[in-house]
Amino acid sequence: MVPVNEPLIMDRDKQLILQCLETGWISSEGPFIKEFEEKFANYIGKKYGVAVSSGTAALEIAVKALGLPEGSEIIVPTFTIISCVQAIVKAGLNPVLVDCDYRTFNMVPEEIERKITKNTKAIMVVHIYGLPVDMTPILDIARKYNLLIIEDAAEVIGQTYKGKLCGSFGDISVFSFYPNKHITTGEGGMILTDDENLYEKCKGYRNLCFSFDPDRRFIHEEIGWNYRMTNLQAALGITQLERIQEHINKKRWMGKKYNELLSDLQDVCYLPIPKTDYAENIYWVYTIVLKDNYPKNAKQIMKELMDKGIGTRPFFYPMHLQPVFQRMGLFKGDTYPNSEKLYEKGFYIPSGLALTEEQISEVSNALHEVLR
Structure with missing residues (x-):
């Protein structure tokens, strides 16, 4: 695992x-x-x-x-x-x-x-x-x-x-x-x-x-x-x-490795943005967002990865859809399409600081098999 x-x-x-x-x-x-x-x-x-x-x-x-x-x-x-x-x-x-x-x-x-x-x-x-x-x-x-x-x-x-x-x-x-x-x-x-x-x-x-x-x-x-x-x-x-700077360096190394190994995935909408004009990604987690027309959702892919021994987590469930807040009468009629679609199509893969290069390769191989 x-x-x-x-x-x-x-x-x-x-x-x-x-x-x-x-x-x-x-x-x-x-x-x-x-x-x-x-x-x-x-x-x-x-x-x-x-x-x-x-x-x-x-x-x-x-x-x-x-x-x-x-x-x-x-x-x-x-x-x-x-x-x-x-x-x-x-x-x-x-x-x-x-x-x-x-x-x-x-x-x-x-x-x-x-x-x-x-x-x-x-x-x-x-x-x-x-x-x-x-x-x-x-x-x-x-x-x-x-x-x-x-x-x-x-x-x-x-x-x-x-x-x-x-x-x-x-x-x-x-x-x-x-x-x-x-x-x-x-x-x-x-x-x-x-x-x-x-x-x-x-x-x-x-x-x-x-x-x-x-x-x-x-x-x-x-x-x-x-x-x-x-x-x-x-x-x-x-x-x-x-050791904070060592941890940041490790996270960015991890992100770079994943970028190299996963860049050929055809059914992924996009991988994390490496940098913007105001920051370089620190890769707290490494995110995967599936294409809109990909027939499976994030939950289905996550289950298939789990069957191969790869841990994942779903993206955040939007606050306006949370049952507890709906029962309170909050956010009635609210709709936020980006957040809703990200929950449906997005998840993240192993990203912890103890992750090894061998494990990153294992995750990459499993993703390629599942999305092939």
Whole structure:
């Protein structure tokens, strides 16, 4: 079996985790958490970092920390993971969806401006699959309408837009360290901001809104969550961050190998774009999109690949089609053709950092057999 993802764990990772076990610092109390927050914030280029238990937790805290009035609208792509829209809904706010570009998978800036109303307060930018969102027009729109930017850079840790690291553009930015990300802490996430007030709010929401005054510790002014990261996770984050450039180089090597081996596939609409005028693909995952007239859909091809021992994952199911949101009465009558077709025709193949050249060849051979 070639798994769709396998993280790369080295001796240095094990050494720091063992240090946590030997010292007893295994909970959310421990020196590595602050160190990881500071090092990651410094790497991205933000003043403050708040380490949390997952990327989903980071989104929920970030949205709540903005303190937007109930009913405010946040523009967000429909082609994304449910965590993004879920965070908006759980905060009592209204998600407003936009479609994605069919080649880059990212939200279309021109659609954003058409969706702005007097209730719009923020844009949630989500970088998808390896290429960043085209940020310049979105930042211009945000300035024009005085909107906040929530930047979800979970899938592009180490990626740059016009030479500047993704995650550095948001008023508040979030990251995930799930095992399929460019650095992992097992589970885990991070919130970054330059705003000290937002930073303090995020720290509170992460930790049940305990008072920072020891005499008032169990007196709560607000509702928060237990979304803390452990010292064990932070230790792994520190060692993984030390190797971030190696991981990026490995991802791009992997993308280049796949490009060479799969360029002759006749039934594939297109392979990932190697670069745009603002970024080189970081290949968080390696995507396959079938031609419109190909008689099988992504699910059928994925099943045939699984029968050959090749792990795959489907593309995101669009948010406007999600049953849970339809039952809430959200997105009635919405249609986003690019996102809908991508779910039908798109999937991704093994792309983890532990992938070997032999496995890449095995995946290529299986794809050629299945699509022949």
